[in-house]
Amino acid sequence: MAHRRTEQIPIVFILSIYSFSSLFLTLLLSFSIFETVISENAFSASHTASISIAAARDLRYLLYDVNPPEGFNLRRDVYIRMASLVKTLRKDGDDWVLVLPPWGRLYHWQSPNIHQIRIPWGEFFSLTSLQANVPVIEYEEFIAENGGPFIDQVLVLQNYAEGWTDGKWEEKVDERPCIEKMMYSKDKQGFYRGWFWGFEETRARNVTCISAQGHASIMAPVLQKNITVTSVMLDRAETLLHDHYAGKDYWDTRRSMVFAKHLRLIGDDFRAKYLNSSDDRDNTVYSEDWTRMKAKLGSAKGGPYLGVHLRRKDFIWGHREDVPSLKGAVKKMRSMMKKHKLDNVFVATDADGDELKELKKLLPEMVRFEPSPEDLELLKDGGVAIIDQWICAHARYFIGTSVSTFSFRIHEEREILGFDPKMTYNRFCGDTEKECEQPTHWKIIY
Numbered sequence: 001m002a003h004r005r006t007e008q009i010p011i012v013f014i015l016s017i018y019s020f021s022s023l024f025l026t027l028l029l030s031f032s033i034f035e036t037v038i039s040e041n042a043f044s045a046s047h048t049a050s051i052s053i054a055a056a057r058d059l060r061y062l063l064y065d066v067n068p069p070e071g072f073n074l075r076r077d078v079y080i081r082m083a084s085l086v087k088t089l090r091k092d093g094d095d096w097v098l099v100l101p102p103w104g105r106l107y108h109w110q111s112p113n114i115h116q117i118r119i120p121w122g123e124f125f126s127l128t129s130l131q132a133n134v135p136v137i138e139y140e141e142f143i144a145e146n147g148g149p150f151i152d153q154v155l156v157l158q159n160y161a162e163g164w165t166d167g168k169w170e171e172k173v174d175e176r177p178c179i180e181k182m183m184y185s186k187d188k189q190g191f192y193r194g195w196f197w198g199f200e201e202t203r204a205r206n207v208t209c210i211s212a213q214g215h216a217s218i219m220a221p222v223l224q225k226n227i228t229v230t231s232v233m234l235d236r237a238e239t240l241l242h243d244h245y246a247g248k249d250y251w252d253t254r255r256s257m258v259f260a261k262h263l264r265l266i267g268d269d270f271r272a273k274y275l276n277s278s279d280d281r282d283n284t285v286y287s288e289d290w291t292r293m294k295a296k297l298g299s300a301k302g303g304p305y306l307g308v309h310l311r312r313k314d315f316i317w318g319h320r321e322d323v324p325s326l327k328g329a330v331k332k333m334r335s336m337m338k339k340h341k342l343d344n345v346f347v348a349t350d351a352d353g354d355e356l357k358e359l360k361k362l363l364p365e366m367v368r369f370e371p372s373p374e375d376l377e378l379l380k381d382g383g384v385a386i387i388d389q390w391i392c393a394h395a396r397y398f399i400g401t402s403v404s405t406f407s408f409r410i411h412e413e414r415e416i417l418g419f420d421p422k423m424t425y426n427r428f429c430g431d432t433e434k435e436c437e438q439p440t441h442w443k444i445i446y
């Protein structure tokens, strides 16, 4: 996985090269919102006209999945790309709905004896908040609406076997033979079977491979023109890049990914009980309606504690030079606590048993969110990770781990709450790291 991270960096560069087309897309999007407003105002006047337009729009479903080894937080990033594609699809043409891929079977979710597949998005995120951005439904709702567990067409996305032609990067998409071994196989009735989030009855009517190179909306013409069936699933959706990383549409979708209320409440109770932190005192009052949430940069104060995300496991197995030893990390934490006059430190980490023991020895005063086995069964590893992120997001000062998507999602959450960037975009340096570049500040475009 450490491997994969290095692949992620150039994407940002590629995107900045393509920011012209993305800007164009953004302009198109804002234009279409303008249009919607007008047609709504005109609704009572031209009632019949509106209805006939609505009737002409067929209901279609976009499903997607991500490469199995990818973690929770990269998957949240792929959701943003897919939401952007659905917005493009809806602009001209059919009434597309995004079907949320159930959570489960994630490599990092290793708590034993708990059932962690077929988890609906509603357990982790607020569905009404997601729906205020783009139409989404849970997978089980799709089955019910669709009249059975059938997906008309699966498109397995892949790169081009030949790589970049003439060393030149261009956006393109073509139907091509599958490069890797197909993860779907035909059953006796001629349907395709495979991993559909643990829903064993689900079958696909057709599976083909598509080579795609470009931003998510590059798929729009293919889905609108080449394919006419009702439900289409994009597998390996992470192949597609962001339409416009950190642009308005990116942030709209990101802001709509409000954590489920019960998880936020558990995090808030924990802050009050163990960290003397409350929204009123800390200037982190949250609006249930994300469209109204527009905190000024620097307005959030945060609770009187240092928030830390210390990513271990696969990040230390590779002996990465940008990840500190536990000793090095604790030294940094102590110096930050002193600098910001904080007596408390909250640590979110995936460290294993031995490392945790060592960490407790080095930093006996640290506070962690440790659910009982019963609570873990209810919250699941994903819920615990979200609570950890929520508590880190409310700290006075935050420090994360180099190129961890878990830390990146905390940066975004703090940006939404309105923290001063100096208090957010910080990371640990490796013990012997020479140039310890700090994370980039991505400002919200409202």
Ligand SMILES: Nc1nc2c(ncn2[C@@H]2O[C@H](COP(=O)(O)OP(=O)(O)OP(=O)(O)O)[C@@H](O)[C@H]2O)c(=O)[nH]1
Pocket (backbone or CB within 6 Å): 001, 005, 070, 071, 072, 073, 074, 075, 108, 109, 309, 310, 311, 312, 348, 349, 350, 381, 382, 384, 385, 386, 388, 403, 404, 405, 406, 407
């Ligand atoms: N509860 C909790 N879980 C963590 C923490 N750090 C990592 N994890 C777990 O490990 C997983 C790996 O991190 P993710 O960021 O989701 O996975 P990824 O997309 O591979 O991203 P990287 O962190 O960049 O590897 C998370 O989804 C969590 O399940 C932590 O501080 N607290």
Ligand SMILES: *[C@@H]1O[C@H](CO)[C@@H](O)[C@H](O)[C@H]1NC(C)=O
Pocket (backbone or CB within 6 Å): 173, 174, 175, 210, 222, 225, 226
């Ligand atoms: C889509 O259809 C066009 C026109 O028929 C064709 O040229 C193109 O190759 C098709 N693309 C894909 C990805 O099937």
Ligand SMILES: *[C@@H]1O[C@H](CO)[C@@H](O)[C@H](O)[C@H]1NC(C)=O
Pocket (backbone or CB within 6 Å): 206, 207, 208, 226, 227
């Ligand atoms: C499967 O999908 C491909 C690509 O859309 C199409 O060319 C082919 O005709 C489909 N096969 C069947 C049996 O529908």
Ligand SMILES: *[C@@H]1O[C@H](CO)[C@@H](O)[C@H](O)[C@H]1NC(C)=O
Pocket (backbone or CB within 6 Å): 276, 281
């Ligand atoms: C909690 O914080 C408030 C002010 O922010 C302070 O007055 C109070 O003493 C603190 N309580 C504890 C137990 O530290």
